[in-house]
Amino acid sequence: MEILKYIxxxxxxxxxxxxxxxxxxxxxxxxxPVDPLAELRLNPSVSKETLEKETQRLGLDKPIIxxxxxxxxxxxxxxxxITSNGEQVSTKLxxxxxxxxxxxxxxxxxxxxxxxxxxxxxxxxxxTPFDRILTVLTSVGMAIPSFFFAxxxxxxxxxxxxxxxxGLTSANFADMGFFSQVKDIAHHxxxxxxxxxxxxxxxxxxxxxxxxxxxxxxxxxxxxxAKGLNEFKVVYKHALRNAVNPLITLLGFEFAGLLSGAALTxxxxxxxxxxxxxxxxxxxxxxNLVMASLMMGAIMLILGNLIADILLIITDPRIRVKS
Amino acid sequence: MKRVMYxxxxxxxxxxxxxxxxxxxxxxxxxxxxxxTREQKIIFPEDRKTVTIKGADYLESQAPIGKFGGTFTxxxxxxGPKTFNPFNSKDNISSAMxxxxxxxxxxxxxxxxxxxPKLAKSFSISENGKEYTINLRHGIKWSDGKPxxxxxxxxxxxxxxxxxLGNTSIRDSIVIDGKLPTVHKIxxxxxxxxxxxxxxxxxxxxxxxxxxxxxxxxxxxxxxQYFETFLSTNTKPKDLVISGAFKLKEYVPAQRVVYERNPxxxxxxxxxxxxxxxxxxxxxxxxxxxxxxxxxxxxxxxTINLQGSKVARYKAMEPHSDFTIHNLGPNTGTIYxxxxxxxxxxxxxxxxxxxxKQAWFNDINFRKAVDYAVDRKNIVLNIANGIGEPLFxxxxxxxxxxxxxxxxxxxxLNKSRExxxxxxxxxxxxxxxxxxxxxxxxxxxxxxxxxxxxxxxxVMIKQDLEDLGMKVNxxxxxxxxxxxxxxxxxxxxxxxxxxxxxxxEPNGGKNVMMSDGTLHVYNMRLEKDKNSxxxxxxxxxxxxxxxxxxxxxxxxxKKYYDEYQKIIYDEKPFVYxxxxxxxxxxxxxxxxxxxxxxxxxxxxxxEIYICESPEKCYSELISESKxx
Numbered sequence: 001m002e003i004l005k006y007i008x009x010x011x012x013x014x015x016x017x018x019x020x021x022x023x024x025x026x027x028x029x030x031x032x033p034v035d036p037l038a039e040l041r042l043n044p045s046v047s048k049e050t051l052e053k054e055t056q057r058l059g060l061d062k063p064i065i066x067x068x069x070x071x072x073x074x075x076x077x078x079x080x081x082i083t084s085n086g087e088q089v090s091t092k093l094x095x096x097x098x099x100x101x102x103x104x105x106x107x108x109x110x111x112x113x114x115x116x117x118x119x120x121x122x123x124x125x126x127x128t129p130f131d132r133i134l135t136v137l138t139s140v141g142m143a144i145p146s147f148f149f150a151x152x153x154x155x156x157x158x159x160x161x162x163x164x165x166x167g168l169t170s171a172n173f174a175d176m177g178f179f180s181q182v183k184d185i186a187h188h189x190x191x192x193x194x195x196x197x198x199x200x201x202x203x204x205x206x207x208x209x210x211x212x213x214x215x216x217x218x219x220x221x222x223x224x225x226a227k228g229l230n231e232f233k234v235v236y237k238h239a240l241r242n243a244v245n246p247l248i249t250l251l252g253f254e255f256a257g258l259l260s261g262a263a264l265t266x267x268x269x270x271x272x273x274x275x276x277x278x279x280x281x282x283x284x285x286x287x288n289l290v291m292a293s294l295m296m297g298a299i300m301l302i303l304g305n306l307i308a309d310i311l312l313i314i315t316d317p318r319i320r321v322k323s
Numbered sequence: 324m325k326r327v328m329y330x331x332x333x334x335x336x337x338x339x340x341x342x343x344x345x346x347x348x349x350x351x352x353x354x355x356x357x358x359x360t361r362e363q364k365i366i367f368p369e370d371r372k373t374v375t376i377k378g379a380d381y382l383e384s385q386a387p388i389g390k391f392g393g394t395f396t397x398x399x400x401x402x403g404p405k406t407f408n409p410f411n412s413k414d415n416i417s418s419a420m421x422x423x424x425x426x427x428x429x430x431x432x433x434x435x436x437x438x439x440p441k442l443a444k445s446f447s448i449s450e451n452g453k454e455y456t457i458n459l460r461h462g463i464k465w466s467d468g469k470p471x472x473x474x475x476x477x478x479x480x481x482x483x484x485x486x487x488l489g490n491t492s493i494r495d496s497i498v499i500d501g502k503l504p505t506v507h508k509i510x511x512x513x514x515x516x517x518x519x520x521x522x523x524x525x526x527x528x529x530x531x532x533x534x535x536x537x538x539x540x541x542x543x544x545x546x547x548q549y550f551e552t553f554l555s556t557n558t559k560p561k562d563l564v565i566s567g568a569f570k571l572k573e574y575v576p577a578q579r580v581v582y583e584r585n586p587x588x589x590x591x592x593x594x595x596x597x598x599x600x601x602x603x604x605x606x607x608x609x610x611x612x613x614x615x616x617x618x619x620x621x622x623x624x625x626t627i628n629l630q631g632s633k634v635a636r637y638k639a640m641e642p643h644s645d646f647t648i649h650n651l652g653p654n655t656g657t658i659y660x661x662x663x664x665x666x667x668x669x670x671x672x673x674x675x676x677x678x679x680k681q682a683w684f685n686d687i688n689f690r691k692a693v694d695y696a697v698d699r700k701n702i703v704l705n706i707a708n709g710i711g712e713p714l715f716x717x718x719x720x721x722x723x724x725x726x727x728x729x730x731x732x733x734x735x736l737n738k739s740r741e742x743x744x745x746x747x748x749x750x751x752x753x754x755x756x757x758x759x760x761x762x763x764x765x766x767x768x769x770x771x772x773x774x775x776x777x778x779x780x781x782v783m784i785k786q787d788l789e790d791l792g793m794k795v796n797x798x799x800x801x802x803x804x805x806x807x808x809x810x811x812x813x814x815x816x817x818x819x820x821x822x823x824x825x826x827x828e829p830n831g832g833k834n835v836m837m838s839d840g841t842l843h844v845y846n847m848r849l850e851k852d853k854n855s856x857x858x859x860x861x862x863x864x865x866x867x868x869x870x871x872x873x874x875x876x877x878x879x880x881k882k883y884y885d886e887y888q889k890i891i892y893d894e895k896p897f898v899y900x901x902x903x904x905x906x907x908x909x910x911x912x913x914x915x916x917x918x919x920x921x922x923x924x925x926x927x928x929x930e931i932y933i934c935e936s937p938e939k940c941y942s943e944l945i946s947e948s949k950x951x
Contacts, residue, residue, distance in 0.1 A: 035803045035806060035807060038802060038803045038806040038807075039414075040413070041806050041810055041841075041842075042806055042809075042820075042842070046492060046834075046841070047491070047492065047495035047496075047834070047841065048841050049491065049495060050490070050491055050492060050495065051841070053491075085405040085406075085413075086405075086406075086551050086552060086555075087405065087555060087556070087557075091557060092576075095576045095577075096576070096577070132329070136329070136332075136333060140336070152340075154617055155617075157617075157621065158617050158620050158621045161621060161622075164621075164623065165614070165617045165618050165621040165623055166609075166614060166617075166618070167578055167579075167607070168578060169575065169578065171394070171396065171579060171581065171605045171607070173575075174572075174573050174581075267610065270577075270609060270610050270614050272575070272576060272577035272578050273577075276577060276610060277577070280402055285803075
């Protein structure tokens with residue numbers, strides 16, 4: 001019951017936050033000197049009538065505050081509006097969200113499946129060559145810019161011909177059987193996943209290692225060892241539970257990054273995800289699309305934090321007592 | 324000791340990584356000359372002709388007979404199509420992607436540029452130049468098997484184009500004194516168009532796509548709002564009914580557009596088999612130029628448009644590769660330098676251009692001095708890597724209306740100095756230029772930031788003009804703010820921009836050239852200034868454009884458009900700089916490739932076929948013809 005009340009309170013708090021976020025973003029986009037019709041204006045064959053018609057259709061002839069009001073009204077009703085090309089924003093997003101989710105979920109799953117055990121192992125084998133080599137490798141992983149790494153891998157793909165150059169599916173995808181389809185997607189996903197995996201693995205492994213080292217050094221672990229508990233129980237029952245707490249907060253952020261975390265990599269690999277769509281929308285000042293994506297980002301971040309907090313309440317009795 | 328070991332280990336790792344990135348550059352053994360001369364001798368097939376088989380008027384391709392099957396993969400840069408409705412498309416990619424599926428009544432001859440029949444069997448223009456009679460083919464069908472008749476043509480023109488649905492640019496371009504042409508059905512296979520005045524550019528509009536009435540009519544009846552969303556990219560491919568060589572099979576957003584052959588197509592080969600040869604046509608949607616190059620090198624693409632900087636490398640690769648490079652000559656782009664000739668005041672009573680600058684820019688000697696100072700050859704050599712042609716005319720170099728009497732000339736600083744002296748400009752001891760009222764000659768030159776080509780041109784022109792003692796503040800600014808300056812606030816001195824024109828119809832440039840045009844860059848008139856006085860040469864250009872559009876014979880029109888080019892050449896409101904050259908690489912296995920400057924490489928996509936190895940496919944073809 002307490003938890004439900006807490007969740008309700010948190011959700012109420014987000015409403016003014018969302019209003020402020022939307023106001024700021026809307027005005028910044030509209031006040032920037034980007035003219036959504038600039039391209040049309042510089043086309044010699046476009047007539048004045050067409051330009052006027054387009055201005056009216058996009059509502060650019062009205063004051064910004066009225067434009068915002070119109071947008072907010074339909075947003076509350078659940079209507080995301082249309083893009084500057086007249087397509088439904090919601091269908092545009094629906095096309096891309098599954099692709100981005102596929103990429104980020106695979107990456108998050110892999111990094112957590114590999115990062116946590118490696119972090120624990122490095123902490124247990126502290127200062128051994130194994131730990132040292134892992135540290136060097138993760139340093140490289142943290143230091144290398146994802147953009148640069150992605151370009152390197154693309155060149156690798158071109159030179160060797162082992163991997164497709166970007167995209168998500170082959171041209172003859174529709175004619176394949178189910179298993180070849182899965183194989184085809186995996187083949188295309190490999191390189192972008194490698195880039196994102198290397199970069200987020202480094203952070204996660206180091207975090208886990210540091211947490212684990214902290215905990216292993218604490219009094220109660222020493223006590224447990226002194227008591228003669230076997231090492232397995234000390235590490236996996238007592239130490240791990242405490243070391244994993246900060247990672248839950250991290251998981252909340254990962255959730256927020258589900259839809260927006262891979263934009264740069266998506267761009268280099270020409271991956272048909274949200275990142276590319278939104279970048280192009282920003283460049284063209286396609287207001288409804290940009291606003292939809294910004295609001296989605298804000299909501300995901302708030303939701304991620306909420307989930308992390310709830311998980312923390314469940315796993316950590318200390319927080320429960322305090323609240 | 325241990326630490327040293329780690330350092331060495333890391334260094335080795337890093338070096339290994341770096342080594343992997345290094346590729347030896349292929350030496351530039353080819354000079355630009357070798358690339359830019361057109362060495363390929365192309366033997367074009369004869370013109371297509373209509374043959375009647377069992378009551379159906381097919382169009383017979385005269386190209387060598389090929390083999391059926393295979394896929395051709397090309398690319399499009401950007402976001403991909405926004406609609407598959409050819410009457411709604413507002414951008415080039417959507418137009419290209421939908422026009423693959425919808426043929427027009429006429430098309431353009433790829434070599435001569437004259438209008439020739441395509442979906443129409445023949446056409447004729449009346450003596451007075453107002454009536455266009457179109458005879459349609461009997462017995463040809465839409466992809467769903469329904470016949471293509473005069474009803475479709477009349478419907479398309481009357482209820483879609485002239486009614487102003489979707490993109491109205493065709494309609495806008497054929498309004499003559501507020502009146503529109505009319506369209507009449509004579510019989511099931513004859514249509515007549517009547518224009519209110521003789522209006523030559525109209526013939527080019529007849530290559531607009533024709534829509535199937537039985538599919539479009541319900542959508543048109545639902546009104547303009549619905550029509551905007553009709554045949555959007557979410558349409559199921561099987562709902563499309565088309566007349567073109569290829570029909571949409573699949574559209575995967577941000578990845579590709581796949582077309583399959585239309586089995587009902589009306590173009591046949593000399594054996595009487597229905598074309599196209601290819602089973603499939605694929606357009607990959609790539610985000611940028613670099614990705615396109617990677618995809619071509621990874622053999623995911625069959626053809627690519629090469630940028631100037633890449634041509635030398637590809638030319639070196641060509642002899643031991645599986646592609647051929649074709650030089651299609653200068654494209655329709657014109658890169659120019661314009662000065663603001665505006666001499667009016669804005670709403671606050673201030674001049675758009677400060678009076679002292681007005682005096683310079685409105686001085687023909689000053690404009691000519693600038694023109695003679697620009698080193699076009701050097702710009703082509705350094706910026707376009709020699710893949711371009713210096714430009715001196717308002718029409719692009721591949722235009723059929725190009726005035727060939729306007730001769731190119733070289734940079735000549737002495738001439739520039741003479742011209743400036745004539746107008747009372749003088750230099751101080753440091754070589755700085757002053758006008759006769761002792762004002763230092765200093766102005767801003769703008770271009771759009773991010774366009775590296777134009778930025779580089781700006782730097783070179785700045786140097787050229789500084790040789791004359793002018794002070795040039797070169798400022799690349801963001802594209803949108805630049806456009807805003809050019810068409811709204813009008814507060815600018817000099818600008819470097821580019822236009823793309825039409826090689827076939829100068830009238831398309833009337834928005835730029837005519838004094839009340841929406842894009843009359845060098846002397847833009849806002850709504851309130853529409854009736855302000857014109858310069859003499861502006862009046863003359865207006866006159867040429869009006870006469871040129873109303874004349875009907877090509878020779879008469881050419882005279883008027885030659886004259887307008889001459890006026891611009893003499894008066895220099897635009898200082899044209901250069902036109903880039905189009906260089907295309909295409910894989911050798913594709914045959915029946917007859918590239919032309921006007922048509923590009925794939926204008927005859929239905930005739931293109933695949934032959935992996937010449938010996939093999941010729942022997943197959945011979946045995947096939949024996950069997951028949």
